[in-house]
Amino acid sequence: MSYDPSQFPAFAVTVDVVIMTMSEGTLKVLLVRRGEAPFEGMWAIPGGFKRPTETLDEAAKRELAEETGVDVPSLLTQFGAYGDPERDPRMNVVTIAYIAVLRDVGALVAGTDAADAGLVPVSDVLKGRIELAFDHLRIVRDALERVRVELELTGIATAFVGATFTLAELRTVYEAVWGVQLDAANFRRSVVAEDGWVIPTGRRARPGPAGGRPAELYRAGRAWSHGGPIHRFQREERK
Amino acid sequence: MSYDPSQFPAFAVTVDVVIMTMSEGTLKVLLVRRGEAPFEGMWAIPGGFKRPTETLDEAAKRELAEETGVDVPSLLTQFGAYGDPERDPRMNVVTIAYIAVLRDVGALVAGTDAADAGLVPVSDVLKGRIELAFDHLRIVRDALERVRVELELTGIATAFVGATFTLAELRTVYEAVWGVQLDAANFRRSVVAEDGWVIPTGRRARPGPAGGRPAELYRAGRAWSHGGPIHRFQREERK
DNA sequence: CCAAAAGTGTTATGTCTACACCCATGA
């Protein structure tokens, strides 16, 4: 309490957004290449300074829109704050980290030059195959863990897929994020049993080139309140 | 991206700690009475400015120690950041909020004057019977929700009780935080079945004044990795 | 002996997993 509030130390406050999406059956994260020091030329998660007139959530929304052109995100959740003194060599920066989950992969990198932004498999980042600026590796790691938990507790899974989707697409989300194989039959039962979560549209998807019965198309219902329809653990990892 | 990083806006960064404990069978939160403007004389959760040389976690630990004298907290978790422009009338303050769970009630208010600090039922705060400074009501609300989730997913429950405890004590934690009644027999089975979570000490607690079979004393084992031993939903609320 | 609280047994019910099987489509 022997600390004078009127002489408070000044910090820069930034908002960083871990933007995740599914593409080619794997979980990807949007990275941008830094155009200036420090860490010039390195990959980083997008972010920027919070403005004094906006809330943290507004800042995150603004950053997301600037990077991707998406201004109605499926999901934008704050999940952590990072303030180690040496995390930015220039000055004292506290950053508030958000997760955004997107479904539309095509228009994603539209906002910036293709050379300056890219979708990278999350596993490549975690394995260190792609090195990130600042403490962004830690932030991505924490973001993934948060998504894994949210997947079990909330309706976040539908944020990864389109407005209508097959249950196979939805299942792929769980499998990619959790790194497990799920029995298609049991997955269907779990999801459909949760009343009102996925709603059949009556339409059907076209089968793939190899044929197969056309899958029913669903749309997302209300987010449920009692946890998600399917649970992460006590499910074996199959080979 | 049309924002000059060298002219970044300066913020004050504080760390606020929601300190929770069980006393008299109900969940309590530690509040301090503000000694200065703004909100002078009002209740608030303890907190203070982050110093440039410390991490956020260190700042939270320092604040906790200053308020309670406890320097080895059972649990100290960051759960949110708050940065609305008008949340502090003096200036732009971004605060990082932590939850601390304590077990020792007796020595809690030792650090400060008894008139300046007090344990109040969380329910009184939520119902608005006690008005808090700043946006601290929102912070306490978010903290409780976080504790409810953590209770299901982690070993946080043992942070509320002493080094050794009876299963009835532990059950009271779940009942108070979730606001439910749990069957003592089934609770016991759930907790004991989770291998290695609670470890019998061989000793027994003294029965209450009305008699009763003495309860076995347990100590906390390792925190488990597959979620807690007991689950929140699909459990009815009994009267 | 009685009340009270801890701890155990039991049973009906529900849920999950694994896998067999049927269905609808492209080639």
Added chain:
DNA sequence: TCATGGGTGTAGACATAACACTTTTGG
């Protein structure tokens, strides 16, 4: 008609809730 993937049925394993019952204490 065959391969492919969607969708259904089902039996065994397992988990849960409710509650009766036994045990151990204080008065």
